[in-house]
Amino acid sequence: MPKKTFYSISEEKRERITKTLIKYFAEKPYSKVDIEDIAKECKVAKGSMYQYFENKKDMYFYAIESATKKTLELLRDVNLENISLFDYVEQSFELNWNFLVRYPYEYMLLEKSAFYDDSPYREEIREYYERITKNILYEFVIKNQKAGFIRDDIPPEIIVAFIEGSSWAFKKIFISLAKSKGIGVKDLPVDQIKKLQKDYITILKEGIGKK
Amino acid sequence: MPKKTFYSISEEKRERITKTLIKYFAEKPYSKVDIEDIAKECKVAKGSMYQYFENKKDMYFYAIESATKKTLELLRDVNLENISLFDYVEQSFELNWNFLVRYPYEYMLLEKSAFYDDSPYREEIREYYERITKNILYEFVIKNQKAGFIRDDIPPEIIVAFIEGSSWAFKKIFISLAKSKGIGVKDLPVDQIKKLQKDYITILKEGIGKK
Amino acid sequence: MPKKTFYSISEEKRERITKTLIKYFAEKPYSKVDIEDIAKECKVAKGSMYQYFENKKDMYFYAIESATKKTLELLRDVNLENISLFDYVEQSFELNWNFLVRYPYEYMLLEKSAFYDDSPYREEIREYYERITKNILYEFVIKNQKAGFIRDDIPPEIIVAFIEGSSWAFKKIFISLAKSKGIGVKDLPVDQIKKLQKDYITILKEGIGKK
Amino acid sequence: MPKKTFYSISEEKRERITKTLIKYFAEKPYSKVDIEDIAKECKVAKGSMYQYFENKKDMYFYAIESATKKTLELLRDVNLENISLFDYVEQSFELNWNFLVRYPYEYMLLEKSAFYDDSPYREEIREYYERITKNILYEFVIKNQKAGFIRDDIPPEIIVAFIEGSSWAFKKIFISLAKSKGIGVKDLPVDQIKKLQKDYITILKEGIGKK
DNA sequence: AATGAATGAGCGTTCATTCAT
DNA sequence: AATGAATGAACGCTCATTCAT
Numbered sequence: 001m002p003k004k005t006f007y008s009i010s011e012e013k014r015e016r017i018t019k020t021l022i023k024y025f026a027e028k029p030y031s032k033v034d035i036e037d038i039a040k041e042c043k044v045a046k047g048s049m050y051q052y053f054e055n056k057k058d059m060y061f062y063a064i065e066s067a068t069k070k071t072l073e074l075l076r077d078v079n080l081e082n083i084s085l086f087d088y089v090e091q092s093f094e095l096n097w098n099f100l101v102r103y104p105y106e107y108m109l110l111e112k113s114a115f116y117d118d119s120p121y122r123e124e125i126r127e128y129y130e131r132i133t134k135n136i137l138y139e140f141v142i143k144n145q146k147a148g149f150i151r152d153d154i155p156p157e158i159i160v161a162f163i164e165g166s167s168w169a170f171k172k173i174f175i176s177l178a179k180s181k182g183i184g185v186k187d188l189p190v191d192q193i194k195k196l197q198k199d200y201i202t203i204l205k206e207g208i209g210k211k
Numbered sequence: 212m213p214k215k216t217f218y219s220i221s222e223e224k225r226e227r228i229t230k231t232l233i234k235y236f237a238e239k240p241y242s243k244v245d246i247e248d249i250a251k252e253c254k255v256a257k258g259s260m261y262q263y264f265e266n267k268k269d270m271y272f273y274a275i276e277s278a279t280k281k282t283l284e285l286l287r288d289v290n291l292e293n294i295s296l297f298d299y300v301e302q303s304f305e306l307n308w309n310f311l312v313r314y315p316y317e318y319m320l321l322e323k324s325a326f327y328d329d330s331p332y333r334e335e336i337r338e339y340y341e342r343i344t345k346n347i348l349y350e351f352v353i354k355n356q357k358a359g360f361i362r363d364d365i366p367p368e369i370i371v372a373f374i375e376g377s378s379w380a381f382k383k384i385f386i387s388l389a390k391s392k393g394i395g396v397k398d399l400p401v402d403q404i405k406k407l408q409k410d411y412i413t414i415l416k417e418g419i420g421k422k
Numbered sequence: 423m424p425k426k427t428f429y430s431i432s433e434e435k436r437e438r439i440t441k442t443l444i445k446y447f448a449e450k451p452y453s454k455v456d457i458e459d460i461a462k463e464c465k466v467a468k469g470s471m472y473q474y475f476e477n478k479k480d481m482y483f484y485a486i487e488s489a490t491k492k493t494l495e496l497l498r499d500v501n502l503e504n505i506s507l508f509d510y511v512e513q514s515f516e517l518n519w520n521f522l523v524r525y526p527y528e529y530m531l532l533e534k535s536a537f538y539d540d541s542p543y544r545e546e547i548r549e550y551y552e553r554i555t556k557n558i559l560y561e562f563v564i565k566n567q568k569a570g571f572i573r574d575d576i577p578p579e580i581i582v583a584f585i586e587g588s589s590w591a592f593k594k595i596f597i598s599l600a601k602s603k604g605i606g607v608k609d610l611p612v613d614q615i616k617k618l619q620k621d622y623i624t625i626l627k628e629g630i631g632k633k
Numbered sequence: 634m635p636k637k638t639f640y641s642i643s644e645e646k647r648e649r650i651t652k653t654l655i656k657y658f659a660e661k662p663y664s665k666v667d668i669e670d671i672a673k674e675c676k677v678a679k680g681s682m683y684q685y686f687e688n689k690k691d692m693y694f695y696a697i698e699s700a701t702k703k704t705l706e707l708l709r710d711v712n713l714e715n716i717s718l719f720d721y722v723e724q725s726f727e728l729n730w731n732f733l734v735r736y737p738y739e740y741m742l743l744e745k746s747a748f749y750d751d752s753p754y755r756e757e758i759r760e761y762y763e764r765i766t767k768n769i770l771y772e773f774v775i776k777n778q779k780a781g782f783i784r785d786d787i788p789p790e791i792i793v794a795f796i797e798g799s800s801w802a803f804k805k806i807f808i809s810l811a812k813s814k815g816i817g818v819k820d821l822p823v824d825q826i827k828k829l830q831k832d833y834i835t836i837l838k839e840g841i842g843k844k
Numbered sequence: 845a846a847t848g849a850a851t852g853a854g855c856g857t858t859c860a861t862t863c864a865t
Numbered sequence: 866a867a868t869g870a871a872t873g874a875a876c877g878c879t880c881a882t883t884c885a886t
Contacts, residue, residue: 005849029329031242034876045851050878052849118240118329151417158410161380169376173368199365203373206362207418216866246860256868258862267860427845451751453664457881467847469883478881540662540751573839576832583802584836591798595790621787625795628784638870667855678872683857685870 002062006052017042017052019105021063026109030060030119057121064113064125067106068132074099080136085144086201089163093197096171101186137163163204170200213273217263228253228263230316232274237320241271241330268332275324275336278317279343285310291347296355297412300374304408307382312397348374374415381411424484428474439464439474441527443485448531452482452541479543486535486547489528490554496521502558507566508623511585515619518593523608559585585626592622635695639685650675650685652738654696659742663693663752690754697746697758700739701765707732713769718777719834722796726830729804734819770796796837803833 006014020041024033035056039046053059074095080088100107113119114126141159145152150159173196178185217225231253235244246267250257264270285306291299311318324330325337352370356363361370384407389396428436442464446455457478461468475481496517502510522529535541536548563581567574572581595618600607639647653674657666668689672679686692707728713721733740746752747759774792778785783792806829811818 009849029240029242031240031329032331035878036876046877047852047879048850051851056877116327116329116333118242154410154414157384158381158407158414161384162377162411162414165376165378165380165383166373167376169372169379170369172376173372196369199369200373203365203369203418205418207414207416220866245858250869257860258868258870259866261861262866262868431845451662451664453662453751456879461848468881469847469849470845472882473845473847538749540664540749542665544749576836579806580803580829580832580836583806584799584833587798587800587802587805588795589798590802591794592791594798595794618791621791622795625787625791642870668857669855679856680858680872680874681870683859684872689856 002053002058003051009052013042013044017044017049018063018066021059022067022109023105025060025063026105026112030117033060035059057119060113060119060121063109067103067109070103070106071099071110080140084147084149085140085163086149086205088140089167089204090197090201093167093170093200096167097193100171104184104186166200166204170196213264213269214262220263224253224255228255228260229274229277232270233278233320234316236271236274237278237316237318237323241328246270268330271324271330271332272336274320278314278320281314281317282310282321291351295358295360296352296374297360297416299351300378300415301408301412304378304411308404315397377411377415381407423480424475425473431474435464435466439466439471440485440488443481444489444531445527447482447485448489448527448529448534452539455482457481479541482535482541482543483547485531489525489531492525492528493521493532502562506569506571507563507585508571508627510562511589511626512619512623515589515592515622519615526606526608588622588626592618635686635691636684642685646675646677650677650682651696651699654692655700655742656738658693658696659738659740659745663750666693668692690752693746693752693754696742700736700742703736703739704732704743713773717780717782718773718796719782719838721773722800722837723830723834726800726803726833729800730826733804737817737819799833799837803829 006017017038020038024038024041033056035049036046038059039049042049049059053062078091078095083091110129114122114129119125137160138156141150141156141163144150145156174185174188174193177192178188181188217228228249231249235249235252244267246260247257249270250260253260260270264273289302289306294302321340325333325340330336348371349367352361352367352374355361356367385396385399385404388403389399392399428439439460442460446460446463455478457471458468460481461471464471471481475484500513500517505513532551536544536551541547559582560578563572563578563585566572567578596607596610596615599614600610603610639650650671653671657671657674666689668682669679671692672682675682682692686695711724711728716724743762747755747762752758770793771789774783774789774796777783778789807818807821807826810825811821814821
C-alpha cells in the first residue's frame, strides 16, 4: 500500500507514476525492473519513489492493484443474471478484448504477474486472483448446470478448467496472429476476430467431434 | 551450444552436470539461478562451467535441449499412424503423465521455460517449442479432418489451440489437486486420474453443451 | 546552537521538542537517530526541525546541553564548603541517584554521549565535560589534601581518576543488578543500594587491602 | 567466520586485510565503516571482501577475534598462580601497557567494541568478553579473600568493580597525558608511567584516606 | 513560520564473467 | 583442462538536508 505521501502529490504526477510502474512491471520480469529507471522515466528522484512506496514489492502490488481496478471498471457494466454460460463466455471474451485493446500494459501485467513472473510473490498473487476470478466462473457453471443449460454429468471444476484453458489458448491465437502480421493485437481486422470467436463458441457448444 | 571441451570430459561428469543444470533451471527462475551453486553441486569449479559453456544462457539452452530430448525419446515409441485425434489425446496424456512421473525436473523445466520463466529468452524458446510441438498436433488435426474423424468447419489452428489450452488447464487440475492433498502429483490415486481423464475426453468428444 | 526561531515558538512546543530530542539521542546511537521519527513524535514537520536547528549536530548538542543544565540544577542545592571528600562522594552519589531516577533519559544521554556514542563529536563532547566536571572534583581533592582529610603523597589527578573510575564501575553494578532482576534501576530495593554504597565508601576510605 | 577462500589467499594479503579491518573498526564506529574504503586500502575489489567474508558483521567479528587473539598471546606468558591481587593488578597493568604500545589499533578496537560502539552486536560482544575476562578477575578476588590477602567484609563483585573501574580511569590518565603533550601514549617517559603506576597500586593497597 | 515533498549521495550485498596459476 | 580467486557493475534502500509553497 502506497504511503500517504503518494496521495498528496499532484494527480498528474501520480498518474504518470502509476502508468510507468504498470508499464515496467508488465514489460520486464520483476527482478529486472530497476527502480532507478522508473524514477528516471517519471522524472522523479529515486528517493522520491521511496517516499511514495514502502519498497519495491509495494510498487509492484500497487501496479497490479491499479491494473485490476481497471478490469473491474469494465466488469461493472456486465450483467451476469439470467444468461447462459455461452453468453457469458462471449461477453467475457468481448470484455477481455476491450481490455487488451484499451489497456495493453495493464493486460500484460495481469497476465504475467500470476503466472509468468519471477517475483517472490507469484503464489500470493495467484491465490488472490483465484479468489476473485475463479469463483465467479465456478458459481456460474453450477448455476448453468442446475438450469439445464449445460451437461451435469461432468464435475463443474473440470468444466471450469476447460473453459479457462481453452479461452487462454484462444487469446494466444490472436497474439501470435498479430505478431505474424507484425501489427498490434488491436489492429487485427474485426471480422477475423469475430470469425475466430464464433468458431470458439461453436466448439464450446457442440464439441469438436463430428456427430 | 556447449563448447567442445564439454564433450571431452567423462560421460559421468557430463551427465552429472546435465542433471544438475536441469534441476536448477527447473526449480528457480532464471535470474535466481546461481552458477556457483550449480558448480558446487556438480563438484566442479565455477570456472570449469565456463570452460564447458559459453555463458549462463548457453547452460540454460543446453538444459532445455536436454530435457526436450528426453521427451522425444518417449515419443519415439508412439505410433501416430491411423489413430483418431481422441486416441492421440489419450495417448499424449498418458505420455505426459509418464514423463512427469519419470522426469519431474525435465517436465518442470519445459513447462516453465517458455511461459513462466523470467529469462530474457522466453520468446525465443517459445518459438522453438512451437516449431517442434505445435506442428505435430497441427498436422494431426488436418489429417483427422480429412479422415472425417473431426469436424472440418473449424480451422485446424483453432482446434489445436483448443486442445492445447484445455489439456494445459487439465494438468493444472492435477497439480492443484495434489497440492491440496499435500502430496506429489505422481502419488495421486490412479482411479481419480482415470476418472478426470475420461471426463476430459468426453468433453472434447461431445462438447460441454447438453444436446 | 538553536536558531532564534526556536525561541520564538510556544514554550510548550519547545519543551516537547527538547524532551523528545533527549529521549531519542539517549536511546539510540547518533547515527541511528532519524530526524523524521523525532519530528513525528513532536507532531512537527521535519522541515520545521531545520527551522529551529542548524542541522542534526545542532540538535544533538542542544539535547546534551539541556540535559547538562538539569544536572547543574540539582547541583545548585549542594553545599560543597567544608565537607570532606567522603561526604562529597556520598552526596554526589545521592545526587546521581536522584538524577537517574528523576531524569532517566537525561542521565542516559550524558552517560553515553561522551563515551558510548558513535557521533563524530564524541571527543569534542568529552572535552566539554571534562572542563565542567573534572575541575570541580579536582579542586575539591586539592582542598581536601590541604585540609588533611586525605593523603597528599599522591598527585590529585590520580586520586580524581580513581574516584571517577570506581564510581563509574559502581554505577555499572546497579545497572547490571537491575537488569538481572528485570527491573528498572530506580526500582532496586533501597536497603540494597545503601549497603552497596556503604561498601563503596568503605573501600574508598580504607582501601581494599587488609591491614 | 571468514569463508574458506580467505584462508587460501596469500598470507601477506590476508594479514594486510586483517590489519586494515582492525584499523578501520578501531577508528570508526561500526555504522561509519565503509567496506569500499577498506577494500581500497587493501588494494582489493569490494567484491573480493565478500568472497572472504559473509558480510560486514563477519568482518567485524573477525577483526575483534583477531585482536583478542593477540591479547591472549601476551597473556600466555603470565603466571597467575600464587600471586596476590596487587601483583596481579601490577602484572595486568604491565600487560595492558605492552598491548597498547605494541598493538594500538587492536587495543582501541577491543576497548570500543563492547562499550563505545554502535554496532547492533554490542551486547553480544559484551557478554562474550564478560565470560572471558570478568570471571578471571572474579575468581582471583575470591581466592585472595580466602588467602587473607584482601579484606573479606566486602562482597567480591564490589571489589572487582572497584578494580576494573579504577584501572580503566587510570588508563585514561595516560591517554589524556599523552594527548596534552601531543605525543603517542607509547612515547610517554617511562619513569612517569612507573610513578603513576606505583601511586595507583598504593591507593589500591591502602586506600585514599589518611590513617 | 510551517509544511512535507524532493533530492541524491551513500552503502551493503550479489553474481556473471574473467583471469592468473 | 581445472581451479577458484578477482572483478565491478548493478541494485534496493536510507536519510540528512533543501526547497517550493
